[in-house]
Amino acid sequence: MITExxxxxxxxxxxxxxxxxxxxxxxxxxxxxxxxxxxxxxxxSGSGKSTLLRYLLGLNTPTSGCIKLLGKDITQMSTNxxxxxxxxxxVAFQGGALFGSMTVGENIQLPLCEHTRLxxxxxxxxxxxxxxxxxxxxxxxxxxxxxxxxxxxxAALARAIIMDPKLLFFDEPSAGLDPVVAAELDELxxxxxxxxxxxxxxxxxxLDSAFKIADRxxxxxxxxxxxxxxxxxxxxxxxxxxxxxxxxxxxxxxxxVDAYLQRLTGHGV
Amino acid sequence: xxxxVSQHGRFxxxxxxxxxxLSCSPQAREQILKCLKQGKNLLIDLSQVAYIDSSGVAxxxxxxxxxxxxxxxxxxxxxxxxxxxxxxxxxxxxxFTIYDSLDDCE
Numbered sequence: 001m002i003t004e005x006x007x008x009x010x011x012x013x014x015x016x017x018x019x020x021x022x023x024x025x026x027x028x029x030x031x032x033x034x035x036x037x038x039x040x041x042x043x044x045s046g047s048g049k050s051t052l053l054r055y056l057l058g059l060n061t062p063t064s065g066c067i068k069l070l071g072k073d074i075t076q077m078s079t080n081x082x083x084x085x086x087x088x089x090x091v092a093f094q095g096g097a098l099f100g101s102m103t104v105g106e107n108i109q110l111p112l113c114e115h116t117r118l119x120x121x122x123x124x125x126x127x128x129x130x131x132x133x134x135x136x137x138x139x140x141x142x143x144x145x146x147x148x149x150x151x152x153x154x155a156a157l158a159r160a161i162i163m164d165p166k167l168l169f170f171d172e173p174s175a176g177l178d179p180v181v182a183a184e185l186d187e188l189x190x191x192x193x194x195x196x197x198x199x200x201x202x203x204x205x206x207l208d209s210a211f212k213i214a215d216r217x218x219x220x221x222x223x224x225x226x227x228x229x230x231x232x233x234x235x236x237x238x239x240x241x242x243x244x245x246x247x248x249x250x251x252x253x254x255x256x257v258d259a260y261l262q263r264l265t266g267h268g269v
Numbered sequence: 270x271x272x273x274v275s276q277h278g279r280f281x282x283x284x285x286x287x288x289x290x291l292s293c294s295p296q297a298r299e300q301i302l303k304c305l306k307q308g309k310n311l312l313i314d315l316s317q318v319a320y321i322d323s324s325g326v327a328x329x330x331x332x333x334x335x336x337x338x339x340x341x342x343x344x345x346x347x348x349x350x351x352x353x354x355x356x357x358x359x360x361x362x363x364x365f366t367i368y369d370s371l372d373d374c375e
Contacts, residue, residue, distance in 0.1 A: 125327035195354040
């Protein structure tokens with residue numbers, strides 16, 4: 001159902017703590033996204049933004065905390081419940097994650113084959129419509145290996161939106177693309193939100209893209225949320241770390257000699 | 270979901286209402302193709318559509334193509350704002366014949 005200017009949170013993360021092995025990645029973060037909102041998650045390498053995305057997608061189980069999508073806590077869901085939830089979710093991975101043994105058209109139709117019993121004609125028309133939307137009309141019979149980087153990203157987006165998901169997750173849409181193609185993808189994300197009222201979460205470190213598409217930006221740093229605000233609020237922030245991120249200034253850290261030596265040698269002093 | 274068929278001049282009119290999504294678009298498709306099979310010129314009234322997803326739009330596309338093959342008239346009427354946004358996403362607003370209201374259809 002299309003609703004404009006919704007205030008309903010369709011993504012809610014509370015006190016999310018995650019680890020990879022012994023290393024804590026997210027330090028108890030809180031985060032929410034409203035219906036129809038484009039939320040950009042920004043941060044430097046190692047900030048935890050891709051980790052946050054993986055947990056939002058239900059690919060990992062957190063150490064503690066809760067992640068509610070469309071009002072339901074996915075950390076408590078059974079496999080079947082998560083399967084149903086995924087019908088409402090579209091994901092465009094950074095590298096495309098297209099199946100190399102399938103044509104572009106087959107890749108895009110795959111979610112429909114998995115989750116629906118629609119007529120074959122309907123599925124074919126739907127997948128071709130999505131190729132039109134992402135400007136890849138006529139490429140359905142090509143193999144992924146025959147596509148350029150930008151085309152793979154667009155094909156991945158076509159697959160992500162084939163089910164008209166309520167929630168769309170997009171990992172690094174602009175990375176590795178030339179500026180024109182990157183700008184086209186940004187426009188497409190905005191059009192999708194406007195036409196389908198999708199809630200969209202974009203993980204990126206491309207500042208131009210983030211400022212163009214975001215309703216709000218969440219800035220992550222070393223597993224914590226530095227701030228969450230509108231584009232103007234982030235731009236005007238007086239937080240030094242955010243300044244460094246926006247101005248591409250390398251961070252200078254005071255070296256803890258003991259910790260550093262322990263990392264190199266594996267032994268404490 | 271059943272979609273009623275009415276008559277307007279030389280056209281049969283199918284009125285789609287509410288949310289036309291994966292759960293009910295197969296019924297819409299079936300009704301559209303059934304009318305075309307009976308050789309009827311067809312208007313699809315979208316004025317009461319709150320949301321239409323890609324499967325619903327695909328049914329309209331298939332109907333339009335079938336009508337063209339059979340040299341029947343096929344048009345959309347009173348396309349709601351929500352439906353128009355979805356149609357325009359794939360530039361289908363420039364493909365379908367679209368009338369503002371039934372009164373415009375001759």
